Amino acid sequence: IVPSSVSGTHTVGPDLQGGVTTYIDWAIINNGDATAKPLFYTYFYSDGVPLQGWYTDSLLPNYYTYVNDWEYTFTAGDHTLMTFADSTDVVDESNETDNKYWHTFNWGGGGNPGWDHVIITSNSLKPNWSDLRSFIRSTYSLEDTVITTEYIYSNYSGTDNQERIRNFITDAVNNHSTQWILLGGDINIVPYRKTFSGIQYANNWKDTIPCDLYYADIDGDWDGNNNGTYGEPGDGVDMYPDVWLGRATVGSSTDITRFTNRFQDYYNTFSHQTKILLAGFDLNSTTHGEVTMEQYSNLLPAGYIKKKVYDSHGGSHKDTVITALNSGQNITLHIDHGNVTSLGCGSSGSLSNSDMDGLTNQPEYTVFTSIACLIGAFDQSDCIMEHFMNAASGGGVCCMTNSRFGWFSPGQNPQTSFSAKYMRKFFDRVFAHSPARGYDFHLGKADLIADANANNYYRWSMYALNLFGDPIQTIHIPSIGIEEEYPISMHNVNNSRVLLSPNPFKNSAILYIDLPNPERITIQLFDVSGRKKCSKEINYTPEENIFNLREIIKEDLPCGVYYLKIKTGEEINEVKKMIKVK
Template identity: 30%
Template sequence: MRSIRYPTISALIVLFFLMANINALSDRFTQANVNGENTPPDQHVDIHLEFDSSSARELTHNGFSYVTAPGYYIPFTEGDAALPFTIRKVLVHPLAENIRLHITNIEERTISVDHPVAGVPEPSPVSSSVPSPAGPPLEYPPEHLSVSGDGYVRGMKVLDIRFDPIILDGRGALTSASEIDARLTYDIPEEIQVDLGAPFRRSTSVFRSSLEHDLLNPEDIDRFPALKMDAPVSILDHGDVQYVVITNTSLIGDAFSPFIEWKNRKGIPTKLVETSFINDNYNGTDMAEKIRNFIKDAVNSWDTEFVLLGGDVAVVDYRGAYARTSGTTQPYNACDLYFSDLDGTWNQDGDSYWGETTDGVDLRPDVYVGRAPVQTYQEAKVFVNKTMIYEISPPSGYLDNATLAGEYLDSTTNSSQGMDLIKNNLLPSTMNATSMYDSAKGVFGNLNRPNFMNQVDMGASLIYHSGHCNWNVMSVGTASNGMMYNSNIPLYKSDAKYGVLNTIGCIANRFNNNDAIVERHVLEPDGGTIAGIGNSHYGWYSYGYPGFGPSEQFMYVMTYELFRNGQVRMAQHFAEGKNYFVSSSGSYNSARWIQIVLNLLGDPEVRVRTSEPGVMNVTFPSTVGMSYEGLPVKVSYANGTPIKDALVCLQKSDYYSYALTNETGEARFNFTTSNLDPLNVTITALNQLPFTVNLSVDNVLPTIHLDLSEPGTTGEDYSVNCTILDNAGIKEAYLEVNGSLGRTVLKGNGTVFTTNISIPVNSIEPLELRILAMDGSGNWNITPWMDLLVNDNDPPYLIEDRTGRFAETGDPHNFSLRASDNIGVGILQYRGIPIRNRPAQSS
């Protein structure tokens, strides 16, 4: 691989997928005139993108080059120029129409390459080693920036903006855009009858988190309404059910009960729904369509975000969907995306094929879906036990490990190089990444069945496999001992060190036909994995270009979503990785094929562990009262750093509430109860062990004794002393004075509390006082208003004597005196003679 030759240029280094010390793709985004439902007809979005051509590289084979750059991908359509592209997402009003993109400024430079640019070759299935070599391109990106697709995510309209930083003209000249500015404009119809609503009703919404990480304009999530899901039947009462487990208990029994109890306890409201209920209450041409119509109703009525299809196809039906590429057609591939993408019917043309390009399928997830491939009660117990061990009490010493196994896919294409792209570009330095290379072709390596199984047994949180497969076999090296069959899976003895398997191999996850090898990993009780990502039919690679084959690019972007884009839950990184390539999947090509056949077996909600779990520090009241407004729970890492977005759940027989911690690591609750059952507090956070505790409920109110036997004196300070007792201690105490004096904090040593107040100077009316006290459990007690008597010890004083000094005998004599007092002058006398008086002075 050689670097591109290019002229000396000055450009900002911008990479979407980062190498260790390089920032991600730099793009500035501004938006004007976005005002929610009452927006004016014309809207626009200004976009600025930058690219550094010095980051580009050539990957050459048979005289033709792929031009790549970190964080960019190669197109999927055969014949397209093998030049880098990336996708940026923009949120617009759900009724946006007449979308226009106008480039307002561009800085371009001509660059050169050592070899002709390849056309994307016909992909080869990862069940064959028959190569499809590259040739010259047949199609070229017409411009650097375009709107490549649009669709809906839970009723919110998302546009895909495709950036091709390097374009090729018909003469073979390459032009790189180092900077580009564009204005996106759209209209909103002034009058239209649609059902609009709030996109996210739940403060802990995981889909909201996904959009916040994906969008250029996440601040507009709260500004735009969402279209309501088009559900043919709506019978569910409105409620809060974030997670639905669909199963048939007549076959599975109550195996999912502890799983559902745990999800509820940690703050994911979860409900089991029987397939019989769905069959009896929802319309559809078959059971799969009935299940999908129920899920639509659950999204509308319950704001559901996760669905576990709790059974193999004999327990919970599946949809066979159409896929075609490279001369291969498979009309009925097992496709659980059908239950995740809820827009339209997936069979718009009404024929016998589902998911065709003519069926109005937008391929974007509206709910996160996983499948538990279980057929019996015992298999379901294995699935539940493994998942709960992984989430609640995993063994130590393996969750910061990753295993990357890559073999020769043909005589030339060594997929270990693709594994190294993941290892070197995406995995954090804190992970212990073990590369297992193929030992064939005269190259020293360590990839074979015994070594691979031993590596899994020692424990790895993430297991990547880039190699050939069939439904019952996984190739782990091309040597004689490189084949691992279903019959080998029981040999795993990992002591509960379960991880997550992701393979590009063909048919490894064909769960609709026998037990595929990915299923066997998930269902093996003594080892294997808790989840598996794999294909129900072919995976695809590109001859001579390891790491840039279609299936490898999907694996890479899923890893990026997990480590670099905050999509940490199992189905988040899986679905959002696929979502990245939706706009490349509009025609029958390898990208659309992979959208259809790539499925997740496992719990969609569980957070993927990527390091050894820590132990959280948690502070909270030792007991709680019958009512506690603002009950605080504070969460931090072991080093004291606050944990943001820890999920805190409080639950008891008559109370249920959950919240995410803020930047200071705190969540507060307005708790109230009518009984003394204990209150459970459960806290979960990424890469931390769960914390759980039961708090006693205290119904004993603080006892308050306030002694006001000593009166106050006008104009002086008065010391208020009270005794406050409680079994849980006193957390807060206040003195409240009716009138202008307001509320004062009482200071105390545990039982005796004091404060000083100033008695007004101008009144002897009694003061009304009361004490408010909250104990350590949050119970408040408030005394009745009590009178504090006020004395006056200040005599009146003479301000001025204006009485005349002389008088004639027998003549009247006027006395004129001015006197004052803090509470007014009652009687004024001169040598026993009363003088007419006024309240503050007499004369």
């Protein structure tokens, strides 16, 4: 496949530009010893989308079928081009596995293209993400792109591939308005960064923590003393995510299809949105998980259907948990022990990888979090949460779990410290607004940055808790008696709701506006002296209600306090304060 900026040539380039005609040459050889017949089709794809098809009557051995100077105009950025010979599988071939060929090329120009949502994956897996990309573009109205690790390794500097990926993410956030990152692959596709919280453990592999926050917090280099150990208390890590990031622990086209299907199925399924599973078991003889779960039960608004599985109950807790998951649970909260390939279910044993593989709750997937140790150890092959997220007919849509130990406070009932404190923050964030998002897990972690700076056990959990799933994933939270809580003060006018997240913010923030009807709104920003910094009118619709603050405020704001006003008709929703920090 040869894309060229000049017609009549058979060389790549020399100046591929977005918005300008590209001339495509492609050729396919019959490298067998018999004539390829009957008539067969060859299709040409860009980023997994078919663009054009051609037919060939027959093709003699060692002859080519080809096209010269087919014209197409690409947008600026990275595109993967693919030819698919004998796409309808009519030719009897000795090798049916080599009919697809693809390669990634870059088109310049067009300024810095907006990449709201970026999937980082390999060249070989890139075409398989096309269905998820289309769904994200149509459902969330976001500009999505796929960037391959091969492209990153060739075009970004760094001491290792992890740093090259992080430098790309820094460029995407700062120059392409990127808000959401999905690491589209297991560790052999997108490598992980090992971190150290300052807590030494006798078994060394367990105190080096796989941590995807390294990719989301792009300030500094996480190795302030240049000793090759990342994330130490003295390395100057601020732990605040500058971009919302999650990981899809996939390794094949089948895995990606399952990931995409569960993303779409959950988004379109509301039958289980009021169902929550509270699974609380004894951590030792004086620490009872069910006491903590009863606290959550009391916090839930009326109308939720609560399935409780406790050590104080009779029967097989393992079987009861499996039955509950298969019946469809929107949210699952879990307290017990765990290991790489097991999830504790109290006195009656543990769930195994095969138990997760056999779940049948599709399309009523669950959002899951737990304090259990090691269940999210994605550097091990394969941890139980990977099986939970890759099950063929059920399992989870997103989860936040530990890649190393979870920590608890013996004798504390209910649990309010260490890993349980993170779980409570997740709960508060997810149930603070409707709908919630995958990134609410990150906001919950960010609420405990001060704790993580003061206590290395909290730092450990900050590093060990990783999101499996897309951070933009919608989480259904029905507004049945939920008191809306926001990280900033606000007024409600005409049943409208406004959320700015994160706040305080660094490079950018997300403005979420919830109004009952489409209308023209005005967004104004003032500094502390009352000077208007900007004013922008927006055509609001309930379907397009998420805005990047950077697209509204074009200038780079100095750090400080600002006031954001949203004017709807003659009324004003006043967001009293927003803070930009370094």
